[in-house]
Amino acid sequence: MANTKLLGLFQDPQEAADAITALREDGFPHEDMDVYSGSPFPEGTFGEYEAAHRLYVFPLVGALVGFAIGLLITAGTQISYPLVTGGKPILSIPPMTVIMYEMTMLSAIIFTVLGILFESRLPKARLGLYDARITEGYIGIIVACPQERAEAADGVLRRVGAEDVKREGQ
Amino acid sequence: MYYRRTVSDAQINRELLDNVLNTNVRWVVLAAICGLLVAVAVSAAGFLVNQGLGVTGLNRPVFWGFFITNFIFWVGISHAGVMISAILRLSQAEWRRPMVRAAETMTVFALMTSLMMPIIHAGRPWRIFYWVLPYDFARGIWPDVRSPLVWDPTAITTYLTSSMLFVFTALIPDFAVIRDRSTGWRHVVYGALAMGWHGNPRQWKLQGIAGVLLSALILPVFVSVHSIVSWDFGVSLVPSWHVTVFAPYFVVGAVLSGVSAVVTLMIVMRRLFHLENYIWEEHIDGLARLLVVVALGWHFLFWLELVFALWLLEDQEITVWMLRLFEPPWSWFFATFYLCSFVIPVPLWMFRRVRRSFQMMLITSLLVNVGMFFERLIIIVPALMRKGPFTFQYGTYRPSIVEVTIVAGTFFLVGFLMLMFSKFFPLIPIWEMKEGQRLVDNVQVGRVSVPALVKE
Numbered sequence: 001m002a003n004t005k006l007l008g009l010f011q012d013p014q015e016a017a018d019a020i021t022a023l024r025e026d027g028f029p030h031e032d033m034d035v036y037s038g039s040p041f042p043e044g045t046f047g048e049y050e051a052a053h054r055l056y057v058f059p060l061v062g063a064l065v066g067f068a069i070g071l072l073i074t075a076g077t078q079i080s081y082p083l084v085t086g087g088k089p090i091l092s093i094p095p096m097t098v099i100m101y102e103m104t105m106l107s108a109i110i111f112t113v114l115g116i117l118f119e120s121r122l123p124k125a126r127l128g129l130y131d132a133r134i135t136e137g138y139i140g141i142i143v144a145c146p147q148e149r150a151e152a153a154d155g156v157l158r159r160v161g162a163e164d165v166k167r168e169g170q
Numbered sequence: 171m172y173y174r175r176t177v178s179d180a181q182i183n184r185e186l187l188d189n190v191l192n193t194n195v196r197w198v199v200l201a202a203i204c205g206l207l208v209a210v211a212v213s214a215a216g217f218l219v220n221q222g223l224g225v226t227g228l229n230r231p232v233f234w235g236f237f238i239t240n241f242i243f244w245v246g247i248s249h250a251g252v253m254i255s256a257i258l259r260l261s262q263a264e265w266r267r268p269m270v271r272a273a274e275t276m277t278v279f280a281l282m283t284s285l286m287m288p289i290i291h292a293g294r295p296w297r298i299f300y301w302v303l304p305y306d307f308a309r310g311i312w313p314d315v316r317s318p319l320v321w322d323p324t325a326i327t328t329y330l331t332s333s334m335l336f337v338f339t340a341l342i343p344d345f346a347v348i349r350d351r352s353t354g355w356r357h358v359v360y361g362a363l364a365m366g367w368h369g370n371p372r373q374w375k376l377q378g379i380a381g382v383l384l385s386a387l388i389l390p391v392f393v394s395v396h397s398i399v400s401w402d403f404g405v406s407l408v409p410s411w412h413v414t415v416f417a418p419y420f421v422v423g424a425v426l427s428g429v430s431a432v433v434t435l436m437i438v439m440r441r442l443f444h445l446e447n448y449i450w451e452e453h454i455d456g457l458a459r460l461l462v463v464v465a466l467g468w469h470f471l472f473w474l475e476l477v478f479a480l481w482l483l484e485d486q487e488i489t490v491w492m493l494r495l496f497e498p499p500w501s502w503f504f505a506t507f508y509l510c511s512f513v514i515p516v517p518l519w520m521f522r523r524v525r526r527s528f529q530m531m532l533i534t535s536l537l538v539n540v541g542m543f544f545e546r547l548i549i550i551v552p553a554l555m556r557k558g559p560f561t562f563q564y565g566t567y568r569p570s571i572v573e574v575t576i577v578a579g580t581f582f583l584v585g586f587l588m589l590m591f592s593k594f595f596p597l598i599p600i601w602e603m604k605e606g607q608r609l610v611d612n613v614q615v616g617r618v619s620v621p622a623l624v625k626e
Contacts, residue, residue, distance in 0.1 A: 036368045037369050037370075038179060038343075038347065038604060039179070039374075039600075039604035040374035040378060040601065043371070043375065046371070048371050050372065050375075053372070053375075055376060055383070056383075059387060073304055073315075081310050081311055085316070088316065095321070096315060098321045098394075098398060101394065102321075102325050102328040102391070105332070105387060105394075106327075106331060106332065108387055109332045109335060109336075109387050110335065112383055113338075113380075113384070116376050116379075116380045117365070120373045120376045121372075122365040122367065123365035128366075128368075134368075135179075135351075135369070136179055136180050137179030
């Protein structure tokens with residue numbers, strides 16, 4: 001049961017990757033580790049654990065919702081006040097498609113952004129264990145472990161080159 | 171010689187956040203001037219609302235003048251941001267990095283400004299909501315969805331919301347950078363905006379997908395917006411407006427004016443905020459090459475419009491084109507538009523020295539937008555003021571001082587909003603610049619060191 005967290009700070013990406021390997025070799029589970037960085041690195045740089053995401057579902061659902069809203073607005077408003085103008089049909093499809101298209105795209109984009117936030121697990125109420133040096137170029141390796149293994153994790157992080165190791169609550 | 175500057179993460183933070191974390195005297199002076207001039211324009215708009223449309227130069231039969239011209243102009247400018255950002259992101263063009271945020275932000279502010287113009291043009295701004303929003307439940311009278319004047323706000327609202335979300339999503343990692351370098355209330359505000367961003371691999375991966383996915387979703391919206399604006403004209407029965415080529419002509423024209431505006435913006439930003447390490451000759455060169463392609467495409471569509479109009483030999487079409495081409499002041503405006511938008515800048519952009527000169531690119535990009543403003547003016551006014559059958563009143567249009575003040579004020583408004591944005595957020599995406607630094611290297615080939623891009 002993980003009940004404390006440690007953050008090791010590295011300047012060199014290679015050392016950070018080595019830290020993940022060393023921690024795994026020392027018996028720390030992959031899914032209890034995380035990597036924090038101030039900018040993106042190529043996928044797999046640190047051999048980190050990666051959970052699947054379902055971001056691509058969000059725009060599709062959004063598009064369907066938007067299309068339905070667009071249809072409701074265009075058809076509903078015309079049917080509720082059926083005023084014939086210029087001999088044109090009450091439900092005039094070509095102009096309706098303009099508004100339905102815009103509503104579809106708008107909703108798809110809003111759902112995509114919501115999906116990005118949801119899948120990124122944002123917003124978070126608390127920042128938790130973190131260090132401002134991460135956005136200065138340092139790489140943070142987070143390891144969650146039971147209290148009794150904290151010293152071992154600290155030792156591993158320092159052995160592979162961590163410039164600093166912080167513990168939760170310190 | 172093509173070369174790169176290597177900057178550390180700490181240096182990127184320091185230089186790109188300089189205006190956010192410190193007070194720049196030039197910024198204060200410019201913001202004060204722009205703010206003052208915006209206040210003058212707001213006063214003019216207040217005067218117009220109080221007095222009514224009689225204080226404008228609008229009169230039968232010309233009911234669309236400077237305000238609608240300016241509306242189309244700013245919608246056009248707004249097309250650069252997302253177009254540049256989306257296309258360059260989708261094509262993974264490395265040189266996009268310093269320009270995407272500023273271009274996207276300009277899209278947002280240009281759209282806000284453009285949206286104000288029809289509202290001011292209505293004379294009684296509050297009444298416009300009856301025409302465009304389906305909210306009047308008491309009377310049960312709804313907006314007419316068959317009217318292009320309802321399509322317009324729908325499209326622009328969609329584009330504006332999408333662009334704001336696009337900018338916001340890419341800003342989240344930069345909020346975290348500011349959170350980490352600020353104290354007090356700023357730390358609290360930026361912390362709330364960063365929403366607990368850590369920058370773990372999952373968040374970075376989703377941030378990368380977000381850029382591509384949102385780009386792919388916004389591109390069709392971007393094309394639809396100016397097409398719909400063009401249909402304000404195209405679906406009417408006014409000669410010279412009722413042409414099928416208007417949608418692509420407007421879209422490509424918007425891209426031309428928008429990309430030119432981005433060039434202007436990049437050069438001004440570079441000078442104002444000392445961004446020499448981030449905005450280089452090759453960025454401006456890349457945009458100039460893009461401008462050549464866009465300008466040629468736009469020119470082709472412009473001639474199609476002219477040839478199709480004259481080919482029919484219809485009196486009304488020819489009357490409008492005679493006004494545009496031979497009747498002063500419209501002929502002067504036409505000459506200004508054609509010279510500024512195409513004849514002068516495009517041949518100049520063929521020369522590498524011009525494309526890599528900040529001064530020349532500033533002048534030519536400004537010229538294009540002067541020309542494009544006149545283009546929109548000569549599309550609108552001569553078509554309405556022509557003498558035709560059943561027209562008992564015809565004549566010219568001269569914008570009043572109130573209109574000129576409001577329209578001039580919109581330029582300062584966009585400048586003011588950009589300056590305000592630059593005070594609170596970095597105009598160049600910090601995390602994208604850091605990522606870009608990581609993926610480049612220099613390869614020694616014989617006696618030269620060639621910059622190389624390393625990609626997955």
